[in-house]
Amino acid sequence: MVEKPASQADVGGEVEAHKERKGLWSPEEDERLYTRITRHGVSTWSSVAQLAGLRRSGKSCRLRWMNYLRPDLKKEPISKREEETIISLQKSLGNRWSVIAAKMPGRTDNEIKNYWNSRIRKRQNASPAGGKGDSGCAKQQGDLPAADDKASVLAGPRAKEPVSSMASGATAPPVPARFPLFACQLLGCGGGAAAIAAAGTTESTTTHENNRAGSESDASVGNGSGGGGDGREGHYYYCAVDGDIDMIHLMSFDDLLEYPASDLLMDAWDRNGLYSTNTGNSVD
DNA sequence: AATGGGCCCAACCGCGACTTT
DNA sequence: TAAAGTCGCGGTTGGGCCCAT
Numbered sequence: 001m002v003e004k005p006a007s008q009a010d011v012g013g014e015v016e017a018h019k020e021r022k023g024l025w026s027p028e029e030d031e032r033l034y035t036r037i038t039r040h041g042v043s044t045w046s047s048v049a050q051l052a053g054l055r056r057s058g059k060s061c062r063l064r065w066m067n068y069l070r071p072d073l074k075k076e077p078i079s080k081r082e083e084e085t086i087i088s089l090q091k092s093l094g095n096r097w098s099v100i101a102a103k104m105p106g107r108t109d110n111e112i113k114n115y116w117n118s119r120i121r122k123r124q125n126a127s128p129a130g131g132k133g134d135s136g137c138a139k140q141q142g143d144l145p146a147a148d149d150k151a152s153v154l155a156g157p158r159a160k161e162p163v164s165s166m167a168s169g170a171t172a173p174p175v176p177a178r179f180p181l182f183a184c185q186l187l188g189c190g191g192g193a194a195a196i197a198a199a200g201t202t203e204s205t206t207t208h209e210n211n212r213a214g215s216e217s218d219a220s221v222g223n224g225s226g227g228g229g230d231g232r233e234g235h236y237y238y239c240a241v242d243g244d245i246d247m248i249h250l251m252s253f254d255d256l257l258e259y260p261a262s263d264l265l266m267d268a269w270d271r272n273g274l275y276s277t278n279t280g281n282s283v284d
Numbered sequence: 285a286a287t288g289g290g291c292c293c294a295a296c297c298g299c300g301a302c303t304t305t
Numbered sequence: 306t307a308a309a310g311t312c313g314c315g316g317t318t319g320g321g322c323c324c325a326t
Binding site for chain 3 (some may be wrong): 044045096098
Binding site (some may be wrong): 022063111117 | 297
């Protein structure tokens with residue numbers, strides 16, 4: 001993907017040494033950017049470009065990191081379940097790709113936007129009946145309105161909201177220590193998984209896959225699945241994602257309790273780190 | 285084997301919001 | 306308070322790949 005003609009890849013070339021480069025990134029540029037960010041973090045993106053010795057705009061560096069180099073990105077294709085999430089969230093949030101991406105750990109807004117534009121929208125246009133023709137889960141999606149609605153509520157009416165800022169690298173707010181850590185999964189393919197965890201700490205156990213760069217000094221680096229406040233006083237949520245849960249909904253404990261117990265699979269950890277599975281809706 | 289069209293994805297562009305001075 | 310700098314978002318584009326002809 002990053003291959004390019006040699007004429008465009010002369011990172012250190014003398015010709016046009018001061019001219020900003022555009023186009024595809026070479027492996028060497030990727031290496032420089034990755035090394036720079038993982039070792040020193042990000043102060044400003046324009047300085048990253050400079051200090052990494054790249055003739056790229058800060059904007060371009062940011063885009064490359066966010067969409068390709070970030071260690072917490074998923075490399076595998078978007079799954080059926082994730083596709084359903086995209087459809088569901090797009091329906092409730094519109095084309096707020098960054099907000100949608102913030103609810104899908106490891107996925108970027110660009111990736112989701114591309115996926116939507118190239119596949120889902122096209123398919124929906126092809127089927128006049130509202131674009132649900134191909135999904136055997138359409139009914140279940142309709143039967144689980146809460147997931148969408150809650151996502152919508154938590155996203156809030158404003159353009160700026162905390163989930164989005166987490167995806168952009170903001171620091172997670174402290175999570176109240178009194179809550180046990182748990183993750184739950186809504187039954188039914190339409191609803192997909194709902195995973196949520198409130199932890200005694202904001203670290204390690206709740207992050208998705210890895211958070212290598214996130215351990216660096218700058219908060220903008222590789223924040224994993226993140227977490228944050230839900231915008232309502234006194235409520236915090238935190239995401240927990242494991243290999244089987246490839247998408248999440250964020251909700252408060254109160255929101256979660258609105259689901260009937262039969263709709264929930266609960267994997268739970270207590271605050272001592274003890275794990276049990278399918279414990280029903282007893283989140284307390 | 286050549287080629288034309290469609291698809292997919294990485295990256296750019298323009299703009300608004302936010303932050304800093 | 307205003308201006309400049311920076312960031313982040315959504316829309317769009319360009320090019321490579323794949324497949325049918």
